[in-house]
Amino acid sequence: MMDTDVLRDKVIGIIKSIYDPEIPVNIYDLGLIYRVDVLPINNVQITMTLTAPSCPAAQSLPVEVDQKVRAIEGVNDVHVQVTWDPPWDKSMMSEEAQLELGWL
Numbered sequence: 001m002m003d004t005d006v007l008r009d010k011v012i013g014i015i016k017s018i019y020d021p022e023i024p025v026n027i028y029d030l031g032l033i034y035r036v037d038v039l040p041i042n043n044v045q046i047t048m049t050l051t052a053p054s055c056p057a058a059q060s061l062p063v064e065v066d067q068k069v070r071a072i073e074g075v076n077d078v079h080v081q082v083t084w085d086p087p088w089d090k091s092m093m094s095e096e097a098q099l100e101l102g103w104l
Contacts, residue, residue, distance in 0.1 A: 004038040011036050014068045021057050031092025042076040049088045
């Protein structure tokens, strides 16, 4: 069985390969991922949000996160939960993402 920290790092690495279709920044650095928990027997729970409830990717992004994380060797099961609390705002972005978009 894989160490939970190693698996969590792999999950975050995969999430960083997923981009919001409207913003050229990965969804992790955008601040859309609130939590990544690796539970016993390598079940992964991800709590995420979207930039807005009307976001065109509202249907596709959580599915893409689920599919890509599920494909990681060692992952047993994946649960992606979308939440609107707290609502996303640009202050949740990493400094690198804000710099990349010219917001700093």
